Amino acid sequence: MAIKIFFPTSCSAAESGLLIGRWMEEHRSAVILATLQFPFIPASVKRHLSQLEQVTGMSLSVLGTWSHSKAEADEKMENFLGELSSIFKHQPWLRMARETTSKFWDCRIESLEDGASEDVVLVYYDQRKVMLSELHSASEHSEIAAMFNTVAKNQLLFANDKYDEGPVRLTHWQSEGMEASIIVELGKQASVPMCAVLSFFVSAITSICSLRVLSGKPLSFLWNKLSTFEQLGNRLENLRIISSAEKAQDHVTFMSSLLAGYIRLMSPFIEVILWYIGLSACLGLSVALSILSDIIALLTFHIYCFYVYGASASNTGVNMTLHVMYFFLLQLFLGTLLFTILLFLLPTTALYYLVFTLLRLVMIVVQGVIQMTIDLLSTLPFYALLLRLCRSYRLAAGVKFQMLEQKSGKPLRLLMQINPLPYGQVLQTYRLPSRRCYPKDSWGSLCKKLFIGEVIYPWKQKDKQH
Amino acid sequence: MEEKEYSDIYGNTITLQQQSYSDTCQDFTITSSKVSIRSLTTWTCVVWIIAYVLFVCTQQTAVLTVAILFSIVGLLLYLHLVKVDHESLLILGSLGIQRTSTYASGRENTVFIEMCRVQDVVINEGISMHRVNYYLCLLLKDPSDPQAGVSQVIPVFQSCQPRLDCLVEVYRSCQEVLAHRNKVAS
């Protein structure tokens, strides 16, 4: 199996020195984290690495040497680098060499246990992105996950670099672009939250403006209405219409007049209610919607009552067990009579049931829509979605490799890139847990329930029964 | 790099490019046939003729606008979401298997599967619509529980749908790489 070397792209321009990283024996791969520049004192390098090890709990070592020759190969330098393996003992010992003019690097592996020569696969990676990204759906045996973990845990290594004063001079992602302006980076970092904050303010201001307009009007309207005695007269009139059932021409007109009266009776209250709902919106849209949903449920309680009455009247309690019974003639006659009466009453009951079932269904649909909106508001992972949009490498589904130009005799070159998590999976992974349970009925069973007359419940009632 | 011509199950010509970087690193790319001008013209004409007939009936210019928008948006969506230009399978013996499909608009969809999850590469047959096709698929296992058998099946070359002869070609090379891996591992 070939040996894989994960090499940070930021180090490719570094001067000659040592390669610092971690050797993963089980995968036979080396993760290079940084290069160490001359001059250094071997003892202090070892001390520095052991200090880091104590903090991160992950073994770090000098894996080999790195030579970056500007012109043709330097004999003396080569020899010197070769001798370093006796100071920092490590198996295997990597010898990487690069010439500025050539794209292809040399990689040699020395002091393998069995002494056999091995193929080398060189994998370039972007250290900063790998450090910041979180790998999803990777198992513990995964090599890529181990590699990501190594880079992420050694953040401390990246704390000081070659521009700092210190015993060791390292090159890694932090040192890349240090020469360029920091302000550009800062500006880039800040632009997204700034935009978000600005847009939030703008939206807040507009919503407050609209709230005033909304809430101002009903208030004055309400004072207007309540201050008159005429209002009281209207109420009494409506009550009279409702209670005088015998005057209604037939069942349906009675029903409609009943409903009309009810709405007229409720109209001023509806305005108050709307006002309070508007007021509660300052606690958040979901609170307002929840209150709206509850109030709708309260106001339509009578429909529910009528519906349950109708449903239980039409639901005859069909029991599937079969019993053989013997009756007297008189009993049979009586039964037939009762059955006939029920048969003639069927259209009436059916109409009653139909009207209230339809009303009930409308109510359920309205409440369901409100519930779904609340659910969406309270479970949508805005932060994760924004992260995916602006910093797609932060949430990684995995990696992808790109084959770079190859030359025979040189190690295989690959570029490792981060494969961002698809939006669907972001939603799935970061969706906040919802306590809502969705109806388990299919459309078919719903229709069947409606036909038999079983009481249908909206969402939440279902799991209370279980 | 080798390039061979095959046909897909509908009889269109597809090309298989096989690039071998080393013993353990192979890249297969199947390029499907391009969007033919004839079918494109046919579809556009059909949409526009329908729109014109509707326009003559209703005398509403909005119909024509909608038809133009519809055909343009439809074409864009088709190129971006449906039409796959080429699919490739990259086998890195020591790392894993990568499947890439590139859409006509340049969008890429890549999945990389690590070698520790790959159980085998096989040719299977399945029923789709009114056809029974052969397809190449990767059998994945759960690395934490290798005894459990196949945990997932990932079909490859699902858009190009090459015929059996082409699949056997790819399959043979895949098996060589896998055999090489197993030999070294054992």
Next chain:
Amino acid sequence: MPETVEDAGSRSAEEPIHPPVSRRSLLPVSSMVHSRREGRKPCSSSNLSWPPEPAHAPRRTHTICMVSDFFYPNMGGVESHIYQLSQCLIARGHKVIIVTHAYGDRKGIRYLTNGLKVYYLPLKVMYNQSTATTLLHSLPLLRYIFVREQISVVHSHSSFSAMAHDALFHAKTMGLHTVFTDHSLFGFADVSSVLTNKLLTVSLCDTNHIICVSYTSKENTVLRAALDPKIVSVIPNAVDPTDFTPDLQKEKSNKITIVVVSRLVYRKGVDLLGGIIPEMCQKYPELHFLIGGEGPKRIILEEVRERYQLHDRVRLLGALEHHQVRNVLVEGEIFLNTSLTEAFCMAIVEAASCGLQVVTTKVGGIPEVLPDNFILLCEPSVKSLCIGLEKAIDKLRRGTLPSPETIHNTVKTFYTWRNVAKRTEQVYDRVAKETVLPISERLERLVNHCGVVTGSIFALFVVISFLFLVFLRWTTPDYLIDIAVDASGSKAAWTQEYCSKKKTKNFLIK
């Protein structure tokens, strides 16, 4: 008793069932391309392990496609018939595939023992596991399968299966040889039978050959479908005698147990059983009934048990798995079959194979199944059955019944799958020599044979389906369809190794 619709191929507890040795394996085709996998586990069914045919002059091998709506995991007589027959034909060197519809999540293509390939097609199931038919919608898929598997003979099973008729229809359109096996008896009187018979007439009038399971069934089919008796053969079902063996360790006791294993439905004569139980129980205090099976008529038996307080003497076991049937059978001494109609009663062969004395109604093909000394035939009435039972009990007490071992040893030679396969093969050989009717003759035959109205309607269908086939051949020409890698037959990719191993092994034993 009215002769009513009968299905011997129904999925019931008393039918012979041989669960296939199916690994739920995802066996890839590529394993055949490379033949990497070593020999599969041999088939457990014992009747497959007979010594192979000596290699005489090369026999003609066929590529056979068995089509039926009924196949495993569904359980029943037709299912096990198809499975066992296919296995025996594979062992004889033919290539066999099975086409059925999808059962739950079992869809797609599976391989069973010895490379028996099964296509579970995603067709809509309409009623009682039978698919819906329009005579056209399944043509594209079936044509694709017939072409890619290079089928030469299409063998359909069960007249209840819409898919079987569809396949016959399409095969004839495509010019393939067709064989049909009828597993059931039908009536002539009621509306549904009249309709089904008409359809059967249409479906079978141009089929090359028809196989029936008994002479009664042949008579019935010839009458129903107005066929020429020459093209109808009788090949009875077989039973696996190793699954049904008498219990030799059984203790002698005073108790007499009558076993009934049947679906509890009207046509199995449950009403008769309800009359027999109280009468016999009153007469013989040591008599017990053991009833296995489930069905809508169970309530009758429960009522009888309730009314006559027979809870300790009548045991209702409910639905039985196939492997339980033998253990239930050997608990009794007498087997009672009260069927009102039966094409070929497998249940009594199984019971006799277990060494039980069989008392049965004399209906349908039952009298031809077993010789007279193993069977007591009665009229389908309570009185006659009671007399029959009394006779059997009397014999049992006097000890004049043959011993279970002798019954078993005699019965096991009667019906073997090997024999069935051999005879079916002869049918294939004969069919392969015949010519398939061209479309003009087919139309003529339909109009002449099936009446003007029906004939014309179906002739129209034939024409439409022919045009559809031409259209399909235009959109997907045959040369674009990949030829499947054979799993069985002469060119089998992965059973050859195994077969050769098996042969050498068998010769070594010899």
